[in-house]
Amino acid sequence: MAISLSYAARSHIGLGTKSRNEDSAYAGPELLVLCDGMGGHAAGDVASSLVLGELVHLDGEGDGADDMLDVLKDSIAKANDRLAEVSHESADSSGMGTTCIAMLRSGTKLAVANIGDSRAYLRRGNRVTQITRDHSFVQQLLDEGRINAQEALHHPQRSLVTRVLTGKTDDHPDLSVRELRSGDRLLLCSDGVTDYVAEDTVADILRSPGSAGDIADQLIAISLRASTRDNITVVVADAVESDGSTKPQVVGAASQRRGPHRTEGGVSTPASRAAALSHRTHDEPEAPELAEEGHAGPLTWLRRGLVTVAALAVIAAAGYGTFLWSQEQYFVGESEGNVAIFRGLSQDLGPWSLSEPSTVTDVRVDELPPFYQERVSATLSADDEPDAESIVTELRGLIERDCTPIPVIPPDVGQSGGRSLPVPPGTEPPADQIETVLPPGCEE
Structure with a gap:
C-alpha cells in the first residue's frame, strides 16, 4: 500500500522577550525536520537554520529503506561538523547549539533522529505516544526517581538540556526506524509547546478531526493562549493513501535566512523549491515613495515642530517604560569566573551594557560540567529573581564534591x-x- 504525507509547518515568535525566532522547521514529501536553536546572542537562529539547511537535500533523493538511517545519521554528523566550522569562524557564534528532530521517509518506513528536548508524537487511532526521549536535566531527574511527572511539568529547570548539536564530536542523536500506517499522524514540536501546554491537551488536539494545517494552527493558538514565553514551532504530518502534499514548507529562522537556491542539473528539487518558496513568502515589498511637498509656510513649520516635540515626548516615555521593564528581567551568567545573577537584559547597546550583576555567587564556572560552562557563558534566562536563584541552586548541585569522610x-x-x-x-x-x-x- 502506497503512503504519502500531507503536512503543514507553523512557527510563531511567542510572547516572551525574544526578539527573533530561533526555531527552524522544514516539511517535505519525504523529510520532516525541526530544530530549536539556543545560545541567546550566540546565534541560536544561525544554528537551527544551518543544521536544517544541511539536511534539506535529503528530501527527494530517494534513499532506500535499508540505507536511510545511515544516510540520516551521516547527514546530521556533517551538519554538526558545519556547526563547528561556523562557531570557529565567528566569535558571535561561539557556544551556539540546536536541538534536532529529523524524520526521513521511504515508503512506509520512517527513520527518526533526535537530540535535545524538542519532541515528536505519533497518533495511531486514538492512542498518542511520545516517540522521542528528552535529553534534559528534568528527564534525568525523572529517570532517577527524584521528581514525579507532575513536578516535572513545573520544574524551574525544565529548559536545561543535556545533549544538543554544538559542533562537538560526541554530539550523537538517538536513532530509530518506525513503520508508518495509513491514518497515522506525526507531530514534531519545540518546547514552546510542551513546556506550556499540558500533554493531555496536545493529545486531544492530535485526535481531533481536521487537516494537518488545521491541527498545526490549533497547536499554535493553544500555546499562545497558554502565554508561552518561548518560540513556538510545530510540524504536523498525516500518512495518507492518496496523494499528499508536494510543496515543501520552511518556517522560523531558516525561512528568513535567504540565499540562492540550489538546482541539480537545472532540475528543481524539493530543497530548491523550499528555498524558492521561502524567498517568495518572506520578501517584503519596497516601501512606497512619498510625494514631495511644496513650499512649506510658517504654519507648516509650526505644525512640524509640534509633531516633533510630541514624538520626542512619546519616545522618552517609551524609553523610560522600557528601562523600568528591563529592571524586572533576570538571567544567570558569568562574572569574573563565578556564576552570577544579573538584573536587566543580556544584551549590549553599543558600548553600554543593559545589565549588571545583582548577586555574584561562590559557584565557580570552571567547576561546572563543560556543557553547563557553555550554557552559563551564553546566559540562562529566568522568569524572575527567585527563578534565577533556583537556577543557581541547580548549577551548584552539578558540581562534583569530594565527599570522602x-x-x-x-x-x-x-x-x-x-x-x-x-x-x-x-x-x-x-x-x-x-x-x-x-x-x-x-x-x-
Missing part, C-alpha cells in the same frame, strides 16, 4: 565544648575515639 575526635573525647575536633596531622588516636563526618555540602 573526614576523621574527627568527638566532643566527649576531645573536651571541645560541644564541637568535634579534626584529628591532628601525624597522630593516630585509638579507633574507639574516632568518628567520621561528611564534608559540608555532602550530607544526604
Whole structure:
C-alpha cells in the first residue's frame, strides 16, 4: 500500500522577550525536520537554520529503506561538523547549539533522529505516544526517581538540556526506524509547546478531526493562549493513501535566512523549491515613495515642530517604560569566573551594557560540567529573581564534591565544648575515639 504525507509547518515568535525566532522547521514529501536553536546572542537562529539547511537535500533523493538511517545519521554528523566550522569562524557564534528532530521517509518506513528536548508524537487511532526521549536535566531527574511527572511539568529547570548539536564530536542523536500506517499522524514540536501546554491537551488536539494545517494552527493558538514565553514551532504530518502534499514548507529562522537556491542539473528539487518558496513568502515589498511637498509656510513649520516635540515626548516615555521593564528581567551568567545573577537584559547597546550583576555567587564556572560552562557563558534566562536563584541552586548541585569522610575526635573525647575536633596531622588516636563526618555540602 502506497503512503504519502500531507503536512503543514507553523512557527510563531511567542510572547516572551525574544526578539527573533530561533526555531527552524522544514516539511517535505519525504523529510520532516525541526530544530530549536539556543545560545541567546550566540546565534541560536544561525544554528537551527544551518543544521536544517544541511539536511534539506535529503528530501527527494530517494534513499532506500535499508540505507536511510545511515544516510540520516551521516547527514546530521556533517551538519554538526558545519556547526563547528561556523562557531570557529565567528566569535558571535561561539557556544551556539540546536536541538534536532529529523524524520526521513521511504515508503512506509520512517527513520527518526533526535537530540535535545524538542519532541515528536505519533497518533495511531486514538492512542498518542511520545516517540522521542528528552535529553534534559528534568528527564534525568525523572529517570532517577527524584521528581514525579507532575513536578516535572513545573520544574524551574525544565529548559536545561543535556545533549544538543554544538559542533562537538560526541554530539550523537538517538536513532530509530518506525513503520508508518495509513491514518497515522506525526507531530514534531519545540518546547514552546510542551513546556506550556499540558500533554493531555496536545493529545486531544492530535485526535481531533481536521487537516494537518488545521491541527498545526490549533497547536499554535493553544500555546499562545497558554502565554508561552518561548518560540513556538510545530510540524504536523498525516500518512495518507492518496496523494499528499508536494510543496515543501520552511518556517522560523531558516525561512528568513535567504540565499540562492540550489538546482541539480537545472532540475528543481524539493530543497530548491523550499528555498524558492521561502524567498517568495518572506520578501517584503519596497516601501512606497512619498510625494514631495511644496513650499512649506510658517504654519507648516509650526505644525512640524509640534509633531516633533510630541514624538520626542512619546519616545522618552517609551524609553523610560522600557528601562523600568528591563529592571524586572533576570538571567544567570558569568562574572569574573563565578556564576552570577544579573538584573536587566543580556544584551549590549553599543558600548553600554543593559545589565549588571545583582548577586555574584561562590559557584565557580570552571567547576561546572563543560556543557553547563557553555550554557552559563551564553546566559540562562529566568522568569524572575527567585527563578534565577533556583537556577543557581541547580548549577551548584552539578558540581562534583569530594565527599570522602573526614576523621574527627568527638566532643566527649576531645573536651571541645560541644564541637568535634579534626584529628591532628601525624597522630593516630585509638579507633574507639574516632568518628567520621561528611564534608559540608555532602550530607544526604
